[in-house]
Amino acid sequence: MTALARFAFPTAIHFGVGAAALAGPHLAELGKRRPLVVTDRALAQLPVARDFVASLRDAGHEVAVFDGVFGNPTVAQANAGGGAFRAHRADCVVGFGGGAAVDVAKIVGVIGTDGHDALEYAWDHPRVRAIPDAIPYFVALPTTAGTGSEVGRSAVISEDDTHVKRIVFSPKILARAVFADPALTRDLPAPITAATGMDALTHNVESYLSPAYHPLCDGIAVEGVRIAAQALPCAVHDGADLAARGDMLMASMMGAIAFQKDLGAVHSCAHALSTVADLHHGLANGIMIDHVMRFNLPAAAAKLAELARVARVPGGDAGSEESRAAAFVDWLGRLKATIGIPATLAAHRGTHPVTRADIPALVEIAVRDLCHQTNPRPCTAADFAALFAAAL
Secondary structure (H helix, E strand, O other): OOOOEEOOOOOOOEEEOOHHHHHHHHHOOOOOOOOEEEEEEOOOOOHHHHHHHHHHHHHHOOOOOEEEEEEOOOOHHHHHHHHHHHHHHOOOOEEEOHHHHHHHHHHHHHHHHHHHHHHHHOOOOOOOOOOOOOOOEEEEEEEEOOOOHHHHOHHHHHHHHOEEEEEEEHHHHOOOEEEEEHOOOOOOOHHHHHHHHHHHHHHHHHHHHHOOOHHHHHHHHHHHHHHHHHHHHHHHHHHOHHHHHHHHHHHHHHHHHHHHHHOHHHHHHHHHHHHHHOOHHHHHHHHHHHHHHHHHHHHHHHHHHHHHHHHHOOOOOOOOHHHHHHHHHHHHHHHHHHHHOOOOOOOOOOEEEEHHHHHHHHHHHHHHOOOOOOOOOOOHHHHHHHHHHOOO
């Protein structure tokens, strides 16, 4: 495990075991005294959250907690967080949790001070509101290693009635500081570690495969795949392995930084599955990734072969480019089995089991989603229908 380190890309990142303890003093140094901690309903009841809130109080802060985030975050949840910000007369926001809580936390201060509905800040709103220049100070502490939302410049929230995901995007909502402490992820259950870890892996893979030009992100994404490939099984099977937990936390942030370059069709499928079947985003990515990568083989063999090499896939360093690329796709399937990710949609027993009857609705949403526009192989409605059918 590395010692505490500090990076900026562009967010200031305090990384390592013990980083969480730095958040309270950091806010105090800036004269912030009334933080609103935004977290999710289940996490708020756990010792890790209670201990963190106590650490803020020990640092002299008057703390309020908004724990109204649950499931895929919604407009109503974000608006309620804005109301909590005003009620507490907060002077800063602390996002504590997984991607959902951190996404909501990014815009709670905006809503609390600017006073408008969260949906009005979405980039595709017909009368989109600009994010004000003067918004409350915001810091983030991730408790999962998946979305990397803590270093991202977008917040994803769902419409309350349609469940369609909307994106608030602006560099202004970036966290001003991140306290990435692997110890905060130690008690994460194995299924959540697996699902969020597949999200991180998918971000790195899809960013690298995107045809957009961004060598900086390419380098980060390739290294993110290397780290995640080795660390994810260890983190799933031994939750107390802080070295593996730290590696996954880093791979998660790397994926979120890399996908400034954009994503691909896996995410378009996952967004559709979250909308239609309320499927956990990371789990949806995990189920779909090998199916979409097999579709991508004819257009991305060179890059998939390179990922096979860095992931140390058996057969990934010898043979033809096509065979090495195929070995990487096969490895993804084995990785899923190793960490407990269902091989198919039908194998997942959720509250809304996906069936062939869902395919038209899934295709409609996936086609409208922007992520597949940077997939290495163009993906039509017919292609999406075939992908969902294959994944069943």
